[in-house]
Amino acid sequence: MTGSELSQAVEQMAAPAAAAQPGNAVLRSLIGGLVTALPVLAIGLLVLNFAPTYYTFLALGAFVNLIVVVGLQVFMGNSNIANLGHSAFVGLGAYGVAILSTPLAMKKLSIPNAPFGFATLELDPVSSALIALVVVGIVALVSGKVISRLSGVAATIVSLALLIIVHSVFLNWTDLFKGNQAFFGIPKVVGLPWMLVFAVLAIVAARLFKDSRWGLQLRASAQSPQAAAALGIDAKKLRLMSWVLSALICGLAGVLYAYFAGTISPKLFYFQMIFNTLAMLILGGMATVTGAVTGVIVLSVGLEFIRSIESGVTVAGIQMPQLLGLSGVALGVVIVLCMAFRPSGISGRHELDELLSLLFRHSAR
Amino acid sequence: MDYALQQLLNALAFGAEYSLVALGLAVVFSIMGLVNFAHGEIIGVSAYSVFLAAALGLTSPFVAVLLAVGIAALAAVVFERVAFRPVRYAPTTTGLLTAFGVSIVVQNLFMLLISPKPQSVSILNGLNQMWFFGPFAVSSLQVMELIVSGLTILALVLFLNRSTLGLAIRAASRDFATVRLMGIKANRVIATAFAISGALAGIAAVFILARRGSVSPDLGFGLVLKAFVACVIGGFGSLPGAAVGGMLLGFIEVGLLVALPQEYAGFRDALTYAIIVALLVYRPEGLLGQRIELGDKEI
Numbered sequence: 160m161t162g163s164e165l166s167q168a169v170e171q172m173a174a175p176a177a178a179a180q181p182g183n184a185v186l187r188s189l190i191g192g193l194v195t196a197l198p199v200l201a202i203g204l205l206v207l208n209f210a211p212t213y214y215t216f217l218a219l220g221a222f223v224n225l226i227v228v229v230g231l232q233v234f235m236g237n238s239n240i241a242n243l244g245h246s247a248f249v250g251l252g253a254y255g256v257a258i259l260s261t262p263l264a265m266k267k268l269s270i271p272n273a274p275f276g277f278a279t280l281e282l283d284p285v286s287s288a289l290i291a292l293v294v295v296g297i298v299a300l301v302s303g304k305v306i307s308r309l310s311g312v313a314a315t316i317v318s319l320a321l322l323i324i325v326h327s328v329f330l331n332w333t334d335l336f337k338g339n340q341a342f343f344g345i346p347k348v349v350g351l352p353w354m355l356v357f358a359v360l361a362i363v364a365a366r367l368f369k370d371s372r373w374g375l376q377l378r379a380s381a382q383s384p385q386a387a388a389a390l391g392i393d394a395k396k397l398r399l400m401s402w403v404l405s406a407l408i409c410g411l412a413g414v415l416y417a418y419f420a421g422t423i424s425p426k427l428f429y430f431q432m433i434f435n436t437l438a439m440l441i442l443g444g445m446a447t448v449t450g451a452v453t454g455v456i457v458l459s460v461g462l463e464f465i466r467s468i469e470s471g472v473t474v475a476g477i478q479m480p481q482l483l484g485l486s487g488v489a490l491g492v493v494i495v496l497c498m499a500f501r502p503s504g505i506s507g508r509h510e511l512d513e514l515l516s517l518l519f520r521h522s523a524r
Numbered sequence: 525m526d527y528a529l530q531q532l533l534n535a536l537a538f539g540a541e542y543s544l545v546a547l548g549l550a551v552v553f554s555i556m557g558l559v560n561f562a563h564g565e566i567i568g569v570s571a572y573s574v575f576l577a578a579a580l581g582l583t584s585p586f587v588a589v590l591l592a593v594g595i596a597a598l599a600a601v602v603f604e605r606v607a608f609r610p611v612r613y614a615p616t617t618t619g620l621l622t623a624f625g626v627s628i629v630v631q632n633l634f635m636l637l638i639s640p641k642p643q644s645v646s647i648l649n650g651l652n653q654m655w656f657f658g659p660f661a662v663s664s665l666q667v668m669e670l671i672v673s674g675l676t677i678l679a680l681v682l683f684l685n686r687s688t689l690g691l692a693i694r695a696a697s698r699d700f701a702t703v704r705l706m707g708i709k710a711n712r713v714i715a716t717a718f719a720i721s722g723a724l725a726g727i728a729a730v731f732i733l734a735r736r737g738s739v740s741p742d743l744g745f746g747l748v749l750k751a752f753v754a755c756v757i758g759g760f761g762s763l764p765g766a767a768v769g770g771m772l773l774g775f776i777e778v779g780l781l782v783a784l785p786q787e788y789a790g791f792r793d794a795l796t797y798a799i800i801v802a803l804l805v806y807r808p809e810g811l812l813g814q815r816i817e818l819g820d821k822e823i
Contacts, residue, residue, distance in 0.1 A: 239615070239617055240617065241617050241620050241621055241624075243624070302801075304805075305801055305804060305805055308804075308805075308808045309804065309808050310760070310808075310809070311616055311617065312553075312559050312616060312620070312756075312760050313756045313760055313804070313808070313810070315559070315620060316752045316753060316755075316756045317756070317801055317804065319749060319752070320749075320753060320797040320800065320801055321797075321801075323749065323793060323794070323797055324793075324794040324797050324798055327790065327791065327793050327794040328791070328794055330790065331788075331790030331791050331794075434628055437621070437624070438625075441621060482636060483635055483636065483640050484631075484632035484633065484634075484635030484636035484640065484741075485632070485636060486632075487628055487629075487631065487632030487635065488628075488629050488632040488633060488636060490625075490628055491625045491626065491627070491628030491629030491630075491632065492625070492629055493625075494621060494622070494624065494625030494628070495607055495622055495625040495626055495629065498610075498611055498614070498618050498619075498621055498622040498625065499607075499610035499611060499622065500610075502611075502614060502618050
């Protein structure tokens, strides 16, 4: 697997055509990203026009997961280092806007003793979101400085340590984050249309990064550090870059989640989210943005089905017992089986548009 | 003085426990490059088997200890056979994610088959008493933790240095292909490594049960995260590094416990991790790890 991919990566790097027409390559990648986003757009529009409220709510949750998984793919797919801390950034984004944009009347109830004057501060949703993303970016830059220097395994462990640090700050800095209790009263300003727009933007951004020279160099350095270093590729810088971009996309997902749900709590952004999104990315295939999208679609539907069994269903008039933990078992089994039998996931190593063009070329012949 | 001694013993006991678990991780990692996130669930399986045995009428703590260690070693070997053998030659990330998946499955199976809530286990509570040495009151559990961990590490060192299989394990961590050329079966080396790793986890499980007196699905998960961090500061895959890293972690934790005012006690974990990450900025390869330059063949 590695050998053929490596030769492919080297071929791509050596290909002078792509370098000679940078505009063309960007355009192709942009179109590719949009093609990848098409199924998402189609599902979103269907839900928007036909689905009852309950399904709209589910779809909003799934779109947040989609953005998180796409963000995760930006780092994991390109650097091939497992990241188990991305939900920390989702949480930071969500709490960032919660603290900045919650109306003052609500803040009197929830965080009256907030430090730094946050208790008397109320910003509009857009500037809150921007400030929250800046904070996410700064945290990502600082943590990325450490993580990009470490070897693969150590980097994974430190990403996990980051998750625990952030979670523990959420839990214990009660004046600012309300601790274990739910933080409520965040203005609900995001509906399905905006969510759809940002999901498409995230997909396109991930695709543009993957196809850019940085993405290509990073993927090359993940496959063969020696060869990449010999070509003068600075893998640390590229890892840092993809880490920060990944964190910003995850942070955006958090911002959107807070703005559609209106209520957040720390446990939402802890291991459960890591399990869910990681299983989605692995099932779909982490090498491609298409894989991220596929995994989210398949597992969101699958998990919803399993959750309905989990809460106890009535089969042929017989009430089945509650089966707590069933969805967790299913997620774990999905990860284990995927890794054993198809480590490249459902979509393999081709993006949707590449698959389609391959298909057309075959049928034209 | 009394207080200082007490805290020193605390730090040593915590450190010994982290070292035990970290050593289990390092033994497996050094041989097959597997980052075994499911190590915590080996502790879990062991603890739940004691819980089940006690529920079925087991009363002897001695048998419970043997059972915990035996089941843990067995569970580790079974995990390897079922889940990790298919990904043995896969890249590190694949193995890591597989182990993460196994960990999720087993944790949720505890939830599904037994209960999401903590279950009380009182069979080993007798290990946790107060011993009085003149003016000093000492927790028997902490003393035992220290002594047993020390003896276990000594036994591990003797095994790795004196027996053929131990030699094979050490050699396998450097060059598995050559070990197999010498006529040693790969499966045997790996199964032994997992059994050792499991037995270490089983000993840790006994101490956890004696201290907490209950089992819960995420029993081992948090401990293993800390053990991973211990491995990382020690230098991932280095056995002495794991032991030293575990001790260091114990001392940092207890140091923070003493230094932090009560109202900031919740930040202890966050600060522990932050200190360790800061250490990694200066030594990315860990305290006892060696810097590997690109293209180095001999480690």
